[in-house]
Amino acid sequence: MELNRMPESITVTIESLGARGDGIAKHDGKPVYVPGALPGEVVQVQVVETRKSGLYTRMLDVKEPSRQRVQAKCQHFGRCGGCQMQHMTDELYRKxxxxxxxxxxxxxxxxxxxxxxxxxAPPESRRRVALKALQTASGLVFGFNAEGSHQIVDVVQCPVMHSSIWALVPELKRLLGNILPQRALAQVHATLTATGIDLVVDVAHEISLQEREACVQFANDFNISAFHWRSDGFLDPIVVRQEPIMEFAGVKVPLSPGAxxxxxxxxxxxxxxxxxxxxxxxxxxxxxxxxxxxxxxxxxxxxxxxxxxxxxxxxxxxxxxxxxxxxxxxxxxxxxxxxxxxxxxxxxxxxxxxxxxxxxxxxxxxxxxxxxxxxxxxxxxxxxxxxxxxxxxxxxxxxxxxxxxxxxxxxxxxxxxxxxxxxxxxxxxx
Ligand SMILES: C[S@@+](CC[C@H](N)C(=O)[O-])C[C@H]1O[C@@H](n2cnc3c(N)ncnc32)[C@H](O)[C@@H]1O
The missing domain is CATH 3.40.50.150 (Vaccinia Virus protein VP39)
Structure with missing residues (x-):
């Protein structure tokens, strides 16, 4: 529960990393949570919220950086809500x-x-992702939610997504950019199966015949195993070129959309x-x-x-x-x-x-x-x-x-x- 707000700036020394990846310091005997800070660092922070559990802050400046601080692998780090822990060495992250x-x-x-x-898990190995797409006046925004917000970060890089899915992202962006009406918000589920990529687009927009044909063409061009369109809870199988299959110990198991x-x-x-x-x-x-x-x-x-x-x-x-x-x-x-x-x-x-x-x-x-x-x-x-x-x-x-x-x-x-x-x-x- 929020008790009050105080736009106060304080300087603290980080003692540990919490379960949410925040640096944790102490101030007047209370825990101070600092997103993006590492143990040993002296940081200047702004208090954005005071709760019984401690002070929640925003980092203003790293006055004394840790030797474990590294350059993030992704240019979207800090904004994209997908990754929170790229600013430290592999050794500290593992610990x-x-x-x-x-x-x-x-x-x-x-x-x-x-x-x-x-x-x-190695980088570029995530084989199941859910992306967001929003049609705006200046074109389609396609990516992941920003940290702690519903804003979408338009991604041009992703070091965790499997390279086969990532290769599809610019093409999908073009396709959905041509289909979705202004302000339409879609969720796109992509799963890499043994028979190719399974796609499900979830959006409150019924597609026309022409748009459907564009999706079929897309599936053919990019070797999509199945392409479903879910609108108002109705799952429309646009095209199933090859049944999506997972294989466990040689047993082939059909994968239903988004399973x-x-x-x-x-x-x-x-x-x-x-x-x-x-x-x-x-x-x-x-x-x-x-x-x-x-x-x-x-x-x-x-x-x-x-x-x-x-x-x-x-x-x-x-x-x-x-x-x-x-x-x-x-x-x-x-x-x-x-x-x-x-x-x-x-x-x-x-x-x-x-x-x-x-x-x-x-x-x-x-x-x-x-x-x-x-x-x-x-x-x-x-x-x-x-x-x-x-x-x-x-x-x-x-x-x-x-x-x-x-x-x-x-x-x-x-x-x-x-x-x-x-x-x-x-x-x-x-
Ligand atoms: C974390 S997944 C694990 C699936 C599987 N063990 C695997 O590794 O692929 C959890 C599973 O629990 C199922 N599940 C969720 N709620 C359930 C419930 N109340 N009773 C039985 N199964 C449930 C889900 O459908 C899902 O398949």
Whole structure:
């Protein structure tokens, strides 16, 4: 809650980096949050907001820069909301990533947990992006939201986006620039699949026949696998040249428009490897919040699997992929697929009996109720995959209080230079 505003300028020395990447200093015993500042730096800041939790500021000047400060990789850094952490050495960034995991765990009393050296996704590897497009009097603005604002930064460079998607950006800008009416705001989802790029344009504008033809031409020219136009909730398949497919351990899974996949193929491989090695001695494995089978199919080469997922299109994709695997020469053990809302109806202790391992990969909110059931179960190994260090730590504590040991936590930085972080924790019953 905002208490008051004070346009006050103060000079502070930064002591640490917070979870949102802000430099943190102290002033009159209160924490001072300084976006863009690094530990050891002396900075002059303007206080923009005073809250109970501390002073929120804007940096005016770096009076004494840190030796860990570097030139950002991207010319849009500081304005574009995509990346917050490009102003430091790789060494400091890596340490901050690891500390974030440690800090979240410590908040739940899990200070002893072993946090490994993070896996960092390489630059230019992000294969799933959502861009914004706004038609203005001076042309189309196309890029990402500015930091903390709905303004769009018109990007001419992006060091995180996969180069195949990036190559499409100027062409897409031209296409949408010719189609969108004044002030139309669109969201463009681009996903790099095994059969090419899958495009979904979300905008309140019904396209004409001529515009539709331009989109088909675009898809042909740039080898787009599928191009959908979503207007007022209606998903219009403009052209499906080749069904978008993801491949997991040789199993081809159809990807419905805009469906979830891990952000980079490199981080996905690391997570699959960790999940497989943790489950190596299991017979039956439950894969909860399975999505389209990122972990299900690699595991199904060795283990009997129950995959549980709440999105119906993902469940259908799993079933189709499982059914067509034998014809494609891929041998799987038994794969049972269940459509179920795991927030309302988590797998009960009774249902968990008979599983040697459980892989659980919920959305950002975590899976408190499911963890409570697991904590009372006899399952030997739990692999918890999470895109939110805070809910990961909260849920980890439930398991630890239920008698599990948290063996190791691997930070997987698949949203490079951002404050998002994936964690993979392996828990065992002694
Ligand atoms: C972080 S994704 C993980 C997907 C998959 N494990 C992967 O790695 O690709 C979370 C998944 O949980 C599913 N989900 C969200 N809410 C759910 C719920 N209440 N019950 C079951 N599944 C849900 C989403 O549809 C999504 O597929």
């Amino acid at each position: 901050w990533v690891q500390d974030r995991a440690r800090f979240a765990l410590a908040q739940q009393g899990l200070d002893e947990a072993q946090v490994e050296d993070p896996f960092m 979830f996949i891990q952000a980079t193929s490199e981080s996905e491989a690391v997570m699959i490897e960790r999940v497989q090695s943790a489950c190596s001695s299991a017979g039956r494995v439950a894969d909860l919040f399975s999505g389209i089978g990122t972990f299900t199919f690699p595991l199904a080469r060795q283990h009997q699997i129950l995959a549980v997922e709440g999105a119906l299109d993902a469940v259908q994709a799993l079933e189709n992929a499982r059914n067509s695997a034998p014809a494609a020469g891929v041998k799987l053990k038994q794969v049972v697929v269940k459509h179920r809302d795991l927030f309302r109806r988590p797998l009960s202790v009774k249902e968990l009996a008979g599983f040697d391992a459980v892989v659980i990969d919920p959305p950002r909110a975590g899976a408190q109720m499911q963890m409570e059931q697991l904590a009372q179960s006899g399952v030997k190994t739990v692999v918890s995959v999470s895109c939110n260090p805070n809910t990961f730590a909260r849920d980890a504590r439930i398991l630890v209080e239920g008698g599990y040991e948290l063996n190791t936590v691997l930070p997987v930085d698949q949203f490079l230079w951002s404050t998002h972080l994936e964690l993979v924790g392996v828990f065992t019953r002694p």
